[in-house]
Amino acid sequence: MTPAAQVFSASQILQEILDGKRAKSSLQQWSKTNRYAGSKDRRAIRDFVYDSLRIKRSALSKIMAPHSGRNWAVGVLLETNEDLEKYFNDETYASPRLTDKEKFAIQKAKEYKSPPDEEFNVPAFLWPIWTADLGDEAVTVAKTLCQRAPAFLRVNIRKTTIEKAQKILSGDGIQTVKHPSIITALRVTEGQNKIKNCMAYKDGFVEIQDASSQASVIDLPRDSNLKILDYCCGSGGKSLALDAWTEGKIFAYDISPDRSFNLKTRAERSNAQITKISKPIKEMFDVIFCDVPCSGSGSWRRDPDGKWKLNAHSWKNLLNTQIEVLNEAKELLKTDGILIYATCSVLLSENYKQLEKFCSLNPEFEIKKAHQFLPSDLGDGFFYGFLKKK
Structure with missing residues (x-):
């Protein structure tokens, strides 16, 4: 496929997204109905769609016309200073040339001054909260979330060493570098698309997991022989990390069991006992890890679709659910236990302020430590805090 044909196909998917379909399902359906497309074409279309989602509001503001997949694609190309005639040129399988009306709409949009929430691609309702919670970092974080995220792996140090994992990965054409501060994490510098088919992944030596998320686990004692509950386990990423890092007995629970349907397979691959x-x-537990439902704002680079569903x-409802989860979990905590609260969010309102609210409702608890990561080349936005009884 030519680049113009790729953009045309991407614009059709963007239209489906505007009509309410999830990006992932639209891309999967497109691949099924266009089996002629090679892996490079599918990857290029996927990347264009996700790049478009990250800058949805600012891109759509680049043409003063009704929202459509075509206009969205035009806006994305304008934001990246591409030559529109290269992609809209009446070639076979490409988009038709821009009409005079569309060209006028593009010029008209240049007279429009976007509000900051639109310019920096944050949901309009959230912008006052965003600026209040992030202060001087508000714009920088918003801009960072419009970029692609780096890829990280967690090395299963129960099965191998960092160096051995790197060597195995390199043999399959995947190059990595050690994270400067999170000892279980590797950043992928080459071969990201090969990970799920490589030997290191299939044999359970590595898992795909962001570095910031790994940090919350390695803050626990390395040799802790504790009874640990992953209370909102989802697909089980934290459960696997806890098993690899600690000597504890790991239990996993989620209110929606379907989310953890493949945990058994993942655990067997990693030799994890969960x-x-x-x-x-x-039962009662020494450690309860609550990776609660949240805005996902720290990981919007990876899931830009989620940004616009909020x-x-x-x-x-999320703020209420977060406190409810902590209140449920505390009933299962041993007297001297640790209650860990975590989100993939950058917002004070659902991070440290929630710890303070919980402690005001449960004065027997206190905050022992907390850490906020902002999205960067070293990982996603992520927060975790340790709570203990006084």
Whole structure:
């Protein structure tokens, strides 16, 4: 496919997204119905779609016309200073040339001054919270979230060493460098698309996991022989990391069991001993890890679709759910236990302020430590805090 044909196909997917379809399902459906497309074409189209999602609001503001997949693609190309005639040229499988009306709409948009939430691609309702919570970092963080995220791996140090994992990965054409501060993390510098088919991944030597997320696990004692509950386990990434790092007994629970349907397979691949449990939970635990539902704002580089699904109503529900999860989990905590609260968010409102709110509602608890990561070349935005009884 030519670059123009790739953009044309991407614009069709963008239209489906505007119509309410999830990006992932639209891309999967496109691949099924266009089997002639090679892996490079599918990758280029996927990248264009996700790049477009990251800058959705600013891109759509580049042409003063009704929202459409075509206009969205035009806006993305304008933002990256591309020659529109290269992509809209009436060639076979490409988009038709821009009409005089469209050219006028593009010129008209140049007279329009975007509000900051649109310019920096943050949901409009969230912008006042964003600026209040992030202060001087608000614009920098918003801009960073419009870029592609680096890829990280977690080395399963229960099965191998960092150096051995790197050697195995290199043999499959995947080059990595050690993270400067998170000892289990490798940043992928080459061969990212080969990871799920490489020997190191298939044999459980590495897992795909962001570095900032790994940091919350390695803050626990390395040799801790503790009873640990991953209370919002999802697909089990934290459960696997906890098993690899500690000497503890790992239990996994999620309110929606379907989310952890493949945890058994992942655990077998990693030689991890993880016990899935369901309510009622009658046991007590030394450590309870609550990676709670959140805005996902720290990982919008990876899931830009999630940014635009967030609204004022779902935001309010998330804040309530986060406190509810902590209140449920505290009932399962041993007297001298550690309650860990974590989000993939950059916002004070659902991070440290939630710890303070929880402690005000449960004065027997206190914040022992907390850490906020902002998105960068070293990882996603992520927050975690340790709570203990006084």
